Structure formats: structure tokens, C-alpha cells
Amino acid sequence: MRANATGVAWWYLRISGLLVIALVLGHLFVMHYANAPASTTSAFVLVRWSASFWRYFDWVLLLLALTHGLVGMRNVIADAVSSRLVRRASDGVLAILAAAFLAIGSLSIVNVGHGLQTRGVLSGAAWIVPTLDALLGALALVTYLAFVAIIVTFVARGVLKLPIGWWQLHGQWAWALHRATGIGIFFFLLVHVLDLALLPLAPNLYDATVASYANPFLMPMEIALVGAVIYHALNGTRLWILEFFDQHTSSAAVGTFACVVLATLVLVLPSIFVLVRGG
Amino acid sequence: MSLRTTFRILRYDPSTDARPRWATYTIESKPKFSVLDGLFAILETQDGTLGFRYSCRAGMCGSCAMRINGRENLACRVRLENLGSTVTVEPLRSLPIVKDLATDMTPFFEKYRKVDPFFVGDSPSFAEPAPEPLRVDPSRPLRQDANRAIDCISCGACYSACPTVSANPAYLGPAALNRAFALAADERDRDVDRLARVSGPEGAYGCRSVGNCVSVCPAGVAPLAAIQLLRRGKTVGAS
Numbered sequence: 001m002r003a004n005a006t007g008v009a010w011w012y013l014r015i016s017g018l019l020v021i022a023l024v025l026g027h028l029f030v031m032h033y034a035n036a037p038a039s040t041t042s043a044f045v046l047v048r049w050s051a052s053f054w055r056y057f058d059w060v061l062l063l064l065a066l067t068h069g070l071v072g073m074r075n076v077i078a079d080a081v082s083s084r085l086v087r088r089a090s091d092g093v094l095a096i097l098a099a100a101f102l103a104i105g106s107l108s109i110v111n112v113g114h115g116l117q118t119r120g121v122l123s124g125a126a127w128i129v130p131t132l133d134a135l136l137g138a139l140a141l142v143t144y145l146a147f148v149a150i151i152v153t154f155v156a157r158g159v160l161k162l163p164i165g166w167w168q169l170h171g172q173w174a175w176a177l178h179r180a181t182g183i184g185i186f187f188f189l190l191v192h193v194l195d196l197a198l199l200p201l202a203p204n205l206y207d208a209t210v211a212s213y214a215n216p217f218l219m220p221m222e223i224a225l226v227g228a229v230i231y232h233a234l235n236g237t238r239l240w241i242l243e244f245f246d247q248h249t250s251s252a253a254v255g256t257f258a259c260v261v262l263a264t265l266v267l268v269l270p271s272i273f274v275l276v277r278g279g
Numbered sequence: 280m281s282l283r284t285t286f287r288i289l290r291y292d293p294s295t296d297a298r299p300r301w302a303t304y305t306i307e308s309k310p311k312f313s314v315l316d317g318l319f320a321i322l323e324t325q326d327g328t329l330g331f332r333y334s335c336r337a338g339m340c341g342s343c344a345m346r347i348n349g350r351e352n353l354a355c356r357v358r359l360e361n362l363g364s365t366v367t368v369e370p371l372r373s374l375p376i377v378k379d380l381a382t383d384m385t386p387f388f389e390k391y392r393k394v395d396p397f398f399v400g401d402s403p404s405f406a407e408p409a410p411e412p413l414r415v416d417p418s419r420p421l422r423q424d425a426n427r428a429i430d431c432i433s434c435g436a437c438y439s440a441c442p443t444v445s446a447n448p449a450y451l452g453p454a455a456l457n458r459a460f461a462l463a464a465d466e467r468d469r470d471v472d473r474l475a476r477v478s479g480p481e482g483a484y485g486c487r488s489v490g491n492c493v494s495v496c497p498a499g500v501a502p503l504a505a506i507q508l509l510r511r512g513k514t515v516g517a518s
Contacts, residue, residue, distance in 0.1 A: 006480040010510065075487070078480070079446040161287075163349025163367045166440055171490030175442070239488055243507045250501075253490050 013071045014243075017236045020064040025233055027061055032226050032271045036278020038214040042203040049112045062105045062193070069186035070098040076179060097190070105193045111200035122202040129208045135191045136212060140221035143184065170257045178235050181228035188225055219275060226271045231264045281307040284359050286317060288329070289369040290379045299376075302326075308359045314366065315343050315354035318380070330378030338497065341434025345370055345380050351436035351495040371439035373448075387435050390451045394459040394477055399470040413467050421464050421508075421515060428461035428505045430498045437492035437502050449481045453492035453502030456483055460505035463514035474514065483509040 030048075031040055048054045077090045122128060157164055166172045198206040213222060238256045284306055291299035306320045315333055322329050334342040336355045343354040346369040348362060359366065374382035415422060437453040438444055444452045459477045462468045477483050483506045492502040508514070 004478055004484075006484040007478060007510070010484045079443065079487070082448075161365065161367075163346070163369070165346070165349040165372075166442065166491055168349055169440065169491045169494045171494055172442065175487060175489040242490075243488065244511070246504065246507075249504075250490075250493050253493065 009071050009074065013068065013075075014240065016064050016068040016071075018240060020061065020068055021233045021236060023057065023061040024065065024229055026057070028226060028229055028271075032222075033274055036274050037222060038211055039278055041207045041210055042199055045112060045199060045206075046115070049109065052113075055109050055113050059106060059109050062109075063102060065185075065189055066098045066102050066105075069182070069189060070094050072182045073186055076183060101190055101193045104197045108193075108196045108199050117200075117203070120198075120201040120203060122198070123204050125202065125205070128198065128202065128205050129212075132191065132195055132209050133212050133215075135194070136218055136221075139184070139187060139191065140218050143221050143224050146180065170254050174235060174238075174253075174257045174260070177231060181232040184225065184228050185232060214278075222275060223268060223272055227264055227268045230267050231260065234260045234263055281309060282312075282360060283364065284308050284312075284317060284362075285365045286321060287365060287367045288321075288379065289367075290329070291370075291376050292330075292378050293376060310360065312359045313355050314345075314347055314357045314359060314362075314368065317359055317366070318354060318368070329380075331380040332382075339432060341432035341436075341497075344434035344436045344439070344497070346372070346439065351440045351497075353434060353436075353497045356497060371435050373439055373441075373444045374435065382435070384435060386448075387433075387438050387452070387454070390455045391433070391458065393451060394455045395462070395470050395473050396455070396458045398462060398465070399468055401467075401469060415466055421513060424504070424508060424513070425461050425464035427500060428457050428464070428502075431457055431461075431496075431500045431502075432498050434497060436495045436497055437500075440491035440495040442489055442491065443485060443487050447481070447485065450485045451477065451481055453486075453506065456486070456509065457500060457502040457505040459483075460509050460514070463509065466515050474509075477509060486510075 031037060035044070049058070073094055074091060077094075078087055081087055081090065154164065154167075195206060195209045198209065212218065235257075238260050241256065242253060286304045286306065288302050288304065289299050290296075290302045304321045304325050306317055306324075308317055308320070312320075315331075315336060318329065318331050322331075331345070331354070332342045333355065334340040336343075338353050338356040341353065344351060345354055346352075346367075347354065347357050348367050349369075351371065354368075368380060370376050370380045371382045374384065374386060377383050417423075417426075431454060433454060435454070437457075441450075441453055443450050456477055459473055459482075462470065463473055479485070486503070486506045488503060488507075490503050493504070496502065
């Protein structure tokens with residue numbers, strides 16, 4: 001079958017996903033397991049990005065994660081919006097957003113690679129840290145509200161003795177979790193690129209933003225984020241196995257989904273320990 | 280030994296009702312009673328206005344597909360003794376309701392027709408003698424994949440369970456794409472347009488790989504596997 005634009009997007013999602021898995025899990029290990037997020041200060045990043053290997057590693061990760069997220073978000077919008085005009089417009093907005101954030105992240109990596117000054121041109125801008133904190137807080141609030149909404153919905157259906165419909169099917173959960181984690185990771189990535197932009201412009205403010213990760217209100221969101229990245233990576237691998245090794249049987253799909261959920265829960269535990277201990 | 284079963288049925292008559300409503304009926308069922316038997320018991324003894332569709336009563340025609348305890352299945356194949364004391368029955372999703380549990384299958388079959396769901400052979404020529412029939416090796420993996428795909432009974436269970444169909448009404452759906460694969464994997468088929476018809480965003484690449492279609496198919500077909508083989512170009516023939 002000839003792949004048109006939708007086909008190319010589908011293949012890109014699969015290939016970029018496979019390539020980004022090792023990079024994102026490596027990034028997660030360094031930032032959430034080997035170190036507590038609040039300890040990844042500008043000094044930490046300076047040492048890290050003084051090695052060209054880590055600069056290339058993080059840049060390729062940024063490129064693949066942003067473009068993978070771009071195509072994924074395009075699918076989310078295509079499923080939610082029926083108007084062709086709105087879809088076209090959102091495609092354009094997403095492309096501009098991805099290009100802009102790729103440029104911001106790339107500039108940050110290149111500039112920090114050349115060394116850091118104690119102060120940058122934005123070091124005196126007092127509004128930046130509260131703004132980034134508000135963005136992270138909003139992301140955390142949406143995450144918590146989503147959890148509450150899910151629990152309330154299922155309790156209400158149980159009380160009213162209404163069937164849970166397709167939510168009794170593992171595939172529905174696998175897909176919905178993949179989508180929800182993908183959306184969450186994409187928006188966190190955007191906020192993350194913004195705080196990385198502070199490294200060359202205002203390293204003191206970058207350190208203040210990183211210190212916010214020790215805020216108790218944000219900690220559950222950070223744990224959820226680690227879980228989201230692990231789940232998204234493992235379920236992406238699961239899709240590859242099902243789709244490219246002809247394993248589309250119901251039992252294989254159920255079994256692999258159970259493994260993905262179990263592995264996610266087990267792998268998140270050490271990061272909780274690191275986060276709580278590291279503050 | 281009889282079994283008391285309460286049916287909660289989502290009822291809706293578009294000509295008189297503003298919105299669907301739940302109706303409750305309790306029946307005394309016998310061993311091996313199916314959900315369809317239960318619906319007949321209600322129709323015959325409690326409410327003659329209950330609407331549902333059926334035909335073969337043997338799990339072959341696909342007419343009695345509906346949502347039983349939230350999951351798509353054939354009413355004639357599901358035994359009440361396996362469902363507990365309360366059974367919830369709803370019509371298929373993503374299709375207009377004709378009355379109660381009977382849905383209008385027109386959108387389903389309109390999409391089915393879009394993939395040329397019929398075999399297209401060599402044009403017969405009376406001027407020349409018929410060519411030797413093509414020999415098809417039944418052990419070929421692609422032939423076996425096609426064999427699995429042709430077991431579809433077009434009941435619409437996969438169409439109802441698919442969240443992509445629900446989100447995007449233009450999406451062809453698992454049954455139509457499964458049929459397209461069954462024919463595209465047939466060495467004898469000569470339809471040159473079929474693959475082009477299923478390659479757009481409404482076709483195989485529009486599928487989100489959820490897999491509900493595989494979970495609910497009462498005939499044991501795996502439409503998602505067929506869709507994936509289409510996406511990977513695992514087809515043969517002129518198409």
C-alpha cells in the first residue's frame with residue numbers, strides 16, 4: 001500500500017518512537033534515578049554538557065521527542081476535531097511550536113556548551129520563575145484533576161450499576177493511557193525547554209526553577225511524569241512487538257499489556273525514593 | 280432449575296422518545312438460556328414493544344450483535360448463567376438506533392462498499408479459451424492470514440467497539456478494512472483501486488491500534504492484524 005501523508009506520519013511515529021526509547025530512558029535514569037531532579041542545577045548541567053556526547057545525546061532526544069510529540073498531538077487533534085479547517089490550522093500551530101522549541105532548546109545546548117556566565121541578560125527578570133512555577137503548577141493540577149475525574153467516573157458508574165463499556169477492554173486502557181501520557185509528556189517537554197532556555201540567559205533563575213521541583217505540590221506530578229515516560233516507552237515497544245511480529249491475538253495483547261503496567265509500577269518505585277530523599 | 284435474571288435494557292424509539300431510557304425486566308430463565316432467549320421471554324410475556332434484530336440464532340448471521348454488560352457480542356451466543364443476576368443490554372454504538380436494540384447498519388455497509396468488498400476476477404473472454412486456474416498454495420502465510428480475515432460475519436461488533444470510529448465518523452472501520460485485506464491478499468483478485476481506497480486518513484493509517492476489535496470479535500477474526508498487514512504492504516496481486 002502506497003503511504004500518503006497520513007502513512008508517512010504513521011511510519012514516522014513508529015520509527016521515531018523506537019529510536020527515542022533508549023534515549024529517553026537514559027535521560028530518565030540520569031535525571032530521576034542517579035540524581036534527584038532538584039539537584040540538577042546549572043552547575044550540574046554545565047559539567048554534563050561540557051562533554052560533547054551528552055550535548056549530542058540531549059539534542060537528538062529533543063529533536064525526536066518534539067517531532068514524535070508533534071505527530072502524536074496531530075493524531076489527538078484529528079480524533080477530537082471534525083473541521084478540516086481547524087485541523088489544518090492546528091497542524092500549522094503545532095509545526096511552528098515544534099520548530100520554535102527545537103530552536104530554543106538547540107540554542108541553549110550550543111550556548112551552555114561554550115560555558116556559563118554567573119549572570120545572563122534575563123537574570124534580573126523577577127517574573128520568570130513565578131511564571132514557570134505557575135505552568136508546572138497548572139500541569140500538576142490538570143494531572144490531579146484527571147486522576148480524580150477517572151476515580152469519580154468509575155465510582156459513579158459502579159454506584160449507578162452502569163456498565164463501564166469499552167473500559168473493560170485492555171486495549172482501551174492501553175490506548176487511553178498511551179494518549180494521556182503522550183499529551184502530558186509533550187506539554188511537560190515544552191515547559192522543560194523553556195526552563196532550559198534560562199541556562200544561558202539567567203542561570204540563577206534556572207537554579208530557582210529547578211529548586212521548585214522539591215515543592216511537595218509538584219512531587220506527585222513528577223512521579224506521575226516518570227511513570228508516564230516509562231509507560232509510554234514500554235507500551236510503544238509493546239505496539240512494535242504486536243504490529244511488526246504478527247502478534248495481534250487477544251491473549252498476546254492482554255499479556256503484554258499486563259507486563260507493561262507491572263513493569264511501569266515496579267520501575268517507578270526507585271524514582272519515588274530518590275525524589276523524596278533528594279527533596 | 281430456573282434462574283432469576285434482571286434485564287436492564289436501554290430503550291429508545293426515535294419516533295416518540297426524546298432520549299434513551301433504561302427499562303428493567305425480571306425473567307425466570309432456564310439452563311442454557313441465551314441473552315436472545317431472555318429478550319424473547321420479555322417480548323412474549325412482559326412487553327411486546329421491545330425491539331431487537333435476530334435471524335439464525337446460531338452465531339452465524341451476526342444480526343443480533345449488541346452490547347451485553349457493556350461488551351459487544353452476539354445475543355444468541357451469550358448464556359445468561361455466565362452473566363450474573365443483572366444483565367445490561369444496549370444497542371451497538373456509533374450506529375443510528377432504529378428501535379431499542381436494533382440499529383441501522385447503513386453507515387456500516389456504506390463504508391463496507393467503499394472498499395469494493397467483492398472479488399474481481401479476470402474478465403472472461405468468449406473468444407479465447409479459459410486460462411488455467413491459478414494454483415493457490417494454502418500453506419502460504421499470507422493465504423492463512425487471508426483465511427482468518429474471511430471468517431468475518433459483518434455483525435458490526437468491531438465497528439461499535441472501535442473508539443476511532445466513534446471519534447472520526449469518516450473512518451472506514453475495522454470490518455471494512457479487514458475485508459479489504461482479505462481480498463488484497465488474494466492472488467486471484469484483480470481490483471487495482473482497492474488499496475488506494477484504504478490508504479487515506481480514513482483508511483488503514485487512520486487506525487489507532489487500540490485492539491478492541493480483536494477483543495470483541497465473536498467470530499475470532501483479528502481486524503487489527505489485517506489492518507497492520509495492509510499498512511506493512513503485506514498484500515499480493517494486481518492491487
